[in-house]
Amino acid sequence: MNETNVKRIYADHAATTPVLPEVVEAMLPCFNETWGNPSSLHQDGQRAKELLVSARATLASTLGCDPSEVYFTSCGSESDNWAIKGAARKAKQGRNKIITSKIEHHAVLHTCEALAREGFNVVYLDVDSEGIVDLDQLRREADDTTALVAVMMANNEIGTLQPICEIAEIAHDAGALCFTDAVQAFGAIRFNVKEIGVDMLALSGHKLGAPKGIGALYIKKGVRIANLIDGGGQEKGKRGGTENLPYIVGLAKAAKLAQSRLDDVPRIIKMRNRLIDGLCALPHSKLNGARGARLPGNVNVSFEYVEGESLLLWLDIMGISASTGSACSSNSLEASHVLLATGLPIEMAHGSLRFSLSHSNTEEDVDRIIAATAEVVSKLRAMSPIYPGN
Amino acid sequence: MLYTEKVMDHFTNPRNVGEIADASGVGTVGNAKCGDIMQMFIKVENDIIVDVKFKTFGCGAAIATSSMATELIKGKSIDDALALTNSAVVEALEGLPPVKVHCSVLAEEAIKAAISDYYKRNGIDKEVPEVADHCCGPECHHH
Numbered sequence: 001m002n003e004t005n006v007k008r009i010y011a012d013h014a015a016t017t018p019v020l021p022e023v024v025e026a027m028l029p030c031f032n033e034t035w036g037n038p039s040s041l042h043q044d045g046q047r048a049k050e051l052l053v054s055a056r057a058t059l060a061s062t063l064g065c066d067p068s069e070v071y072f073t074s075c076g077s078e079s080d081n082w083a084i085k086g087a088a089r090k091a092k093q094g095r096n097k098i099i100t101s102k103i104e105h106h107a108v109l110h111t112c113e114a115l116a117r118e119g120f121n122v123v124y125l126d127v128d129s130e131g132i133v134d135l136d137q138l139r140r141e142a143d144d145t146t147a148l149v150a151v152m153m154a155n156n157e158i159g160t161l162q163p164i165c166e167i168a169e170i171a172h173d174a175g176a177l178c179f180t181d182a183v184q185a186f187g188a189i190r191f192n193v194k195e196i197g198v199d200m201l202a203l204s205g206h207k208l209g210a211p212k213g214i215g216a217l218y219i220k221k222g223v224r225i226a227n228l229i230d231g232g233g234q235e236k237g238k239r240g241g242t243e244n245l246p247y248i249v250g251l252a253k254a255a256k257l258a259q260s261r262l263d264d265v266p267r268i269i270k271m272r273n274r275l276i277d278g279l280c281a282l283p284h285s286k287l288n289g290a291r292g293a294r295l296p297g298n299v300n301v302s303f304e305y306v307e308g309e310s311l312l313l314w315l316d317i318m319g320i321s322a323s324t325g326s327a328c329s330s331n332s333l334e335a336s337h338v339l340l341a342t343g344l345p346i347e348m349a350h351g352s353l354r355f356s357l358s359h360s361n362t363e364e365d366v367d368r369i370i371a372a373t374a375e376v377v378s379k380l381r382a383m384s385p386i387y388p389g390n
Numbered sequence: 391m392l393y394t395e396k397v398m399d400h401f402t403n404p405r406n407v408g409e410i411a412d413a414s415g416v417g418t419v420g421n422a423k424c425g426d427i428m429q430m431f432i433k434v435e436n437d438i439i440v441d442v443k444f445k446t447f448g449c450g451a452a453i454a455t456s457s458m459a460t461e462l463i464k465g466k467s468i469d470d471a472l473a474l475t476n477s478a479v480v481e482a483l484e485g486l487p488p489v490k491v492h493c494s495v496l497a498e499e500a501i502k503a504a505i506s507d508y509y510k511r512n513g514i515d516k517e518v519p520e521v522a523d524h525c526c527g528p529e530c531h532h533h
Contacts, residue, residue, distance in 0.1 A: 208513035292396050309449035313393075313401060328449035331489055335425070347422040383407045383423055383453070385429035386422060 006320045009365045013207070013297060014156050014184060014356035015323060019250070020209035026253040027211075030246035038243050039234065048245055055245075055252035061273070062255040063201070063218055064192035071217045072248050076183040076204030077107035077219040078228070083179045083200040084150055085113045086225030088120055091147030095176070096183045099141050100150045101133045102341040103160075108150055108181055109337075125151070130290035131342050138167065142174035149178045153185035153201075157325060157354060158289030158340040159298025161189070168197040171338045177223065183207055183215075187258030189265070190293055205247065210254035214247035224226035259267040264359045268296040271357055271366050275299045278370035279353075282377060283389075288339055288352060297357035300325075302339075302348040305387040306380040312354055314376040320369055325352040392453055394484040400454035403419040403496055405461050409442040416510060417503025420496050422451060426452040430460070432471075434508055439463050439471055444500070451490035452497075458482050459497035468508075495521060 010018075030051065036044030038052045053067070060067040065121060074080045088098055100112050100153040102124045116122045123141050127135045133151055142149060149171035154161050166181050172180035185191065186201075187208035193201055200223065205214035219225065219238075231240015276299050280287050284304035303311065308326030315322050325336030339349040355369060381387040393401070410431040420427040426448030433441035442464050446456040457480050463471040476494035480486050486494060499521050506518040 305447060305450050307452070309399075310453060313398075313450045317402065326425060326449070328452075328490075333489060350422070350425040382443050383404065384447040385418065385427050386447050390445075 006319050008321065009361070009368060010321045011319045011357055011361065011365065011369060012323050013294075013298045013354040013358040013360075014159075014354065015208045016212065017209050017358065019206075019211050020254060020257060022257060023209055023211075023250045023253045023270060024365070025245040027250040028269075030249050034245070036310075038245065039232065051249055052245060054242055055248045059216060059255050060251040062259045063186075063294040064194050065218055066221065069218055069221055071097075071219060071239050072243060072251070073215040073217055073239060074213060074241075074244070075215040076105075076207075077215075079202030079204070079215045080105065080107040080181055081111050082212055082228040083202060083219075083225065084108065084148065085115065086228055087148040087177050087200070088115050088177065089226040090224055095145055095147040097121045097141075097143070097146040098148050098150065099125060099138065099146060099171075099176075099218055101127060101152070101162075103131055103155055103157075104150070104152055105128050105131075105156055105181055108152065110149070115355075121145070126366040127160075127341050129342050130293070131155055131158050131288075131338065132290065132293065133162055133167070135163065135166060135170065138170050142170050142176060144175060146174050148170070148300045150181070151178075152181040152183075153191075153196075154188070154298075155289070155338060156183070156184045157336055158300045158342070159184075159295035159356075161185070161295065163291040164196050164198065170178060172197070184295060187255060188297065190262050193218055200225070204326040205251040205253045205254060208254045208258045209249040212249045216251065234283055238327065241306055261359050265296045267313075268357055268359060268361075271361060271363060272297055272299055275355060275357070275366045275369060276301070276361070278366070279373060282374055285377075286344075286348065288342065288344060295356075297361075299355040299357070300352060302344065302352040303377050304348060304351060305384045306351050306377055308350055308352055310380050311351070311373070311376055314379065315353075315369075315372055318372045318376070320372055323356070325354065326350045391485060393454070394486075396482075397454040397485040397486065399453065400457040400483065401450045404444075404453055404457040406443050406457065406464065407445065409445065410441055410443050413443075413504075415504040415506070415508030417500050417505070417507055418504050419499040420448070420452075422447065425449065426493060426496060428452065428456050428496050428500040430456075430504040431462075432501075432504045432508060434468065437468050438467055439468065445489055448493065448496075449490070451486055451493040454483060455479050455486070455494045455497040456500070459501060463501055472505060474498060474501060476521075 036048035038049040168178040186203040201218040206212040288300040308324030309329040335349040413431040414434040
């Protein structure tokens with residue numbers, strides 16, 4: 001049962017990723033050599049500032065924007081909060097509507113709920129069975145009272161890629177700003193922020209091999225949003241707090257590495273498709289999300305008559321790290337809002353498994369995941385009082 | 391680790407899994423929407439639960455509490471089984487995370503439902519006591 005000698009398979013990269021050795025290497029000098037405060041005028045400070053400038057330029061180049069449009073934050077959630085609250089509070093009089101989707105990350109949904117309590121009118125767009133937002137509904141809702149349209153680029157649970165260019169266009173036609181949470185997409189798919197046309201974009205370091213505790217927000221030149229963190233004038237007075245230089249350098253390095261690894265995406269897509277096919281070949285299973293418009297590494301499948309946390313525990317024992325949308329695995333005891341928004345029955349949401357692959361996974365991993373899942377699903381179905389096959 | 395060793399032991403090696411074809415009573419509680427369903431089969435002879443089996447759809451805690459509950463009532467009298475509380479099941483498992491305590495309530499309910507069914511089938515005019523510690527709320531399970 002305890003296959004302790006077998007190498008563990010990490011298939012939960014959408015949750016977080018290990019810090020890459022090259023990233024650690026790039027960060028280390030910032031702790032004990034270039035440890036100065038970039039705001040200081042002396043040489044210690046100025047050496048740190050050089051690294052900060054260079055890191056900002058690197059990150060900007062991976063986004064396809066000007067360095068002056070990149071702001072470092074503490075995490076993806078801060079970037080989400082800042083973009084949405086900042087845009088809402090700076091909006092012109094009469095524009096008090098925020099349009100988002102039902103499948104956003106909680107960092108977006110709970111931020112919108114907080115603004116709703118302040119009196120903003122928040123509209124949550126429906127999604128279809130694959131998790132793609134209803135563009136007609138967006139066209140109907142986007143009007144001259146709309147301050148912001150906030151829709152994620154790729155969903156963290158089911159991997160669905162949104163038609164973000166069209167979303168930005170619709171927002172702009174209504175005179176509203178467009179923000180996208182690209183925490184899952186950045187580093188996983190190729191995009192250029194200027195081609196997408198959004199006004200703001202959030203990203204996070206720890207999804208792509210940088211440490212937890214670093215994020216960034218792209219704010220298009222000319223777009224004005226209110227500050228979230230006031231302070232000592234860092235980030236051009238828009239985001240207070242002494243710059244976390246080691247992590248900023250780490251994020252820039254990880255972004256650069258992620259960009260160079262994008263050539264590996266076809267291999268990841270191939271593994272993903274084989275994993276999807278292997279899991280969906282099991283009886284009473286269903287793919288969640290889209291087949292085509294999907295993050296390269298995301299697999300999300302529901303297994304009827306079994307519960308996700310039990311699946312997860314067994315896979316963990318067998319050396320596989322995955323994730324589930326089951327209520328029983330969450331502290332809130334609520335099933336995944338994303339899966340429910342796609343119209344999946346709640347019973348099926350309880351039986352969902354998410355595997356998120358990256359460049360570090362292999363075809364052999366895929367084989368082991370399929371075999372282990374098949375074994376665990378049938379083991380749990382054998383003791384399930386609702387499984388019709390018993 | 392989220393669960394105690396004892397919970398993981400009962401989750402990975404659940405005791406008394408299955409059905410009893412000629413059961414004296416069967417109780418099913420929970421629903422798939424809540425994410426857990428427990429089905430308890432008891433075989434009663436001379437007021438003693440001589441055999442008990444279960445089937446559970448649910449999380450690790452639901453499976454472990456079902457398994458432990460069957461162990462705690464096997465060979466016991468009906469009255470002893472009715473006296474089993476969810477906290478006794480939790481204690482026997484050396485604790486459950488707070489959000490999972492409702493699973494142990496489900497195990498207590500399953501036993502009571504099976505005994506209630508046994509009473510009904512045998513024309514025994516007795517009431518099964520109420521489950522003391524209600525779980526998630528009125529929308530959940532069969533309150």
